[in-house]
Amino acid sequence: MRCGVVVFPGSNCDHDVYHVLKHVLDQEVSFLWHDEETLKGAELVVLPGGFAYGDYLRAGAMAALSPVMAAVKRHAEAGGLVLGICNGFQVLLEAKLLPGAMRRNQGLRFLCQDVYLKTERNDLPFTRDLAVGQVLRLPIAHAEGNYEDSAEHLDALEAARQVVFRYVQPDGSPAIGGEGDEWNPNGAARAIAGIVNAGGNVLGLMPHPERCAEEILGNTDGLKIFQSSVQFGAKVAMSGYGGRR
Amino acid sequence: MRARVTVYPRREILDPQGKAIENALRRVGFPGVQSVRAGKSFDIRLGTDDPQAAEGELRAMCEKLLANTVVEDFQVELLNGDEP
Numbered sequence: 001m002r003c004g005v006v007v008f009p010g011s012n013c014d015h016d017v018y019h020v021l022k023h024v025l026d027q028e029v030s031f032l033w034h035d036e037e038t039l040k041g042a043e044l045v046v047l048p049g050g051f052a053y054g055d056y057l058r059a060g061a062m063a064a065l066s067p068v069m070a071a072v073k074r075h076a077e078a079g080g081l082v083l084g085i086c087n088g089f090q091v092l093l094e095a096k097l098l099p100g101a102m103r104r105n106q107g108l109r110f111l112c113q114d115v116y117l118k119t120e121r122n123d124l125p126f127t128r129d130l131a132v133g134q135v136l137r138l139p140i141a142h143a144e145g146n147y148e149d150s151a152e153h154l155d156a157l158e159a160a161r162q163v164v165f166r167y168v169q170p171d172g173s174p175a176i177g178g179e180g181d182e183w184n185p186n187g188a189a190r191a192i193a194g195i196v197n198a199g200g201n202v203l204g205l206m207p208h209p210e211r212c213a214e215e216i217l218g219n220t221d222g223l224k225i226f227q228s229s230v231q232f233g234a235k236v237a238m239s240g241y242g243g244r245r
Numbered sequence: 246m247r248a249r250v251t252v253y254p255r256r257e258i259l260d261p262q263g264k265a266i267e268n269a270l271r272r273v274g275f276p277g278v279q280s281v282r283a284g285k286s287f288d289i290r291l292g293t294d295d296p297q298a299a300e301g302e303l304r305a306m307c308e309k310l311l312a313n314t315v316v317e318d319f320q321v322e323l324l325n326g327d328e329p
Contacts, residue, residue, distance in 0.1 A: 057285075058313055065310065094313065101315035103254075104261045148258060148316055187261075 001233030004032045004042030006072070006088075008052035008063045013085065016210040017048045024213055024223065025230050034066040043233050044081040045072055047088025049141070049208060059102060059144045060090035069095050081125055081229055082202040086142055089194075089204030098197055098204050099157060100149035106179055106187030110143040115207055116183065117165040117193050118172055124196055125232035126203045127164060129224045135172045136165075136221040138207035140186070145206040147188040147195075154189055165194030165205055246291045246299050247324040252312045253284035287311060296323055 003021045007014045014031065022029045030040050034052075039045055052063035063069065069091070076082050076097055084092040092098045105111055119134045121127055130136070149157070157163060167175045167184035168191070175184035175191045184191040186206070194205030209222025254260040260282050267281035289306075291299050300321055307319040 057310070061310060061313070093315075099315075101313050103258070103316060106259075106261055108261055108265055146261070150257075 001027050001044055001230050002040075002042050003027050003029045003044045003046065003230075004039050005029060005046050005048055006032045006034065006068055007048075008034045008050065008066065008091075010052045010054055011048050011050035011087070013049035013087075013208065013210060016208075017046050017085070020210045020213045020223070020226055021046075021230070025226055027230055032068055034063070034068050036068050037071055039068075039071050039075055042075075042080075043236075044083065044229050045075055047072070047082070047084040047091050048210070049086035049088060052087055052091060055087070055090075055144075058094065060087060060092075060094040063087075063091045064094035064096075073097065076197070076199075076202050079199060079201050081233070083126060083225075083229060084202075084204040085208055085210065086140075086145075086206055089206055090144065092202060092204045097202050098195055099153060099162075100147055100192075100195070102144040103146040103148050104144055105142070105146050105185070107185075110141075111145070111185050112141045113139065113185065115140050115185065115193070116168050116170050116172075117205075117207060118168040119164070120166060121161060121164050121196075124164065124200050124203065124228075126196075126225055126229050128228040128232060130228065133172060135168060135170065136224075137170075137212070137219060138209055138222055139211050140207045142186070142206055145186040145188060145193075147186075147190075147192045147206075149189065157192075157195065158190070160198060162195050162198065163190070163192055164196050164203060165192075165207075167191040167193050246294055246296070248289045248291060248299060248303055249322045249324055250287040250289060250303055250307060250311055250319060251284055251322070252287075252307070252317050252319045253282050255316055255318050258316050284317075299323060 212219035
C-alpha cells in the first residue's frame with residue numbers, strides 16, 4: 001500500500017510512523033511536506049504526533065490551514081484513509097475533518113504514560129484486526145487530549161458509533177471519571193480516546209500506536225492498527241478500487 | 246484602524262487553566278475571587294477605515310483561525326487612535 005506521512009514544521013513522530021510502515025510492515029512510504037499540494041499517490045495518509053507550527057494559538061490550528069491539508073481534505077472526501085495520531089488528531093479536529101475540540105488536560109499537566117483503550121468497533125479499515133471489546137495498552141504523550149464537545153454533539157457521536165477507542169481500566173471496565181482518574185487521566189469527555197468520521201475513513205486517536213509496534217519495544221499492541229489499515233488497502237487494491245486519486 | 250479581539254473558553258465549558266489560576270489567586274491572599282476565565286487577546290491593525298468592513302473581517306478571522314468555536318467564544322472591539 002502506498003502510504004504518506006505528513007511532516008509539519010514541529011512534527012516529531014513522523015519518522016516513527018515511517019519506520020513502522022516501511023520497515024515493520026514493508027509498505028511503500030513517502031514523507032509529505034506541509035507545503036505540498038498533492039499526496040504523491042498515497043492511499044493511507046498519516047498525520048503524526050508532534051507540535052505542528054509550535055502548536056501556537058491552539059494545538060493543530062495553524063497546521064489545519066497548511067497547503068497539504070487541502071489535499072488531505074480532498075483525499076478524505078473521496079473516501080481515502082486518513083489516520084491522525086496525537087497532534088495529528090488535533091489537526092484533524094481543527095481542520096473539521098472530525099468533530100469536537102481538545103482542551104488542556106485536567107490537572108494541566110503534560111501526560112506521558114501508558115493508558116488502556118477499549119476497542120468499540122472492528123468494522124473499520126483501521127480496526128479490522130482487533131476484536132470488539134479488546135483492550136489495548138498504548139502510551140500517551142500530550143498536554144491537550146481532553147476531548148470536548150456539547151452534550152448534544154457527544155450524544156450524536158455515540159449514536160452514530162463514531163467512538164472507536166475509549167479510556168478504560170486494564171480489565172476493560174469503565175474509567176472512573178473526575179479529577180485524579182488514572183485511567184482517563186486527561187479528563188476526556190465520555191473517556192473518548194479515538195473517534196472516526198461518519199464515512200469511517202478518517203480516524204483520530206490521542207495515544208501513540210507507532211511507539212508500541214515492535215517486540216523490541218516490549219509492546220506490540222499498536223501494530224494491529226497499522227496492520228489493519230495496510231491489509232485493508234491491499235484488499236481494496238485487489239478488488240480494483242485502489243488508486244482512485 | 247486598530248482592533249482588539251478577545252477569545253475565551255465558552256461559559257458552559259470547564260476551563261482548567263482559569264480554574265488553576267482562580268485557586269492560586271485565593272491561595273495567595275485574594276479570597277474574594279469568585280471565578281477566573283483565562284483567554285487570549287489579539288491586537289490587530291487593519292488597512293481599512295471602514296468600521297463595518299473591519300468588524301466583518303475580524304469576525305471572519307475568528308471563525309477561520311483565531312477561535313475554535315466548538316469550545317471558545319470571541320469578542321471584537323474596534324479601538325480609537327493609532328497607537329499600537
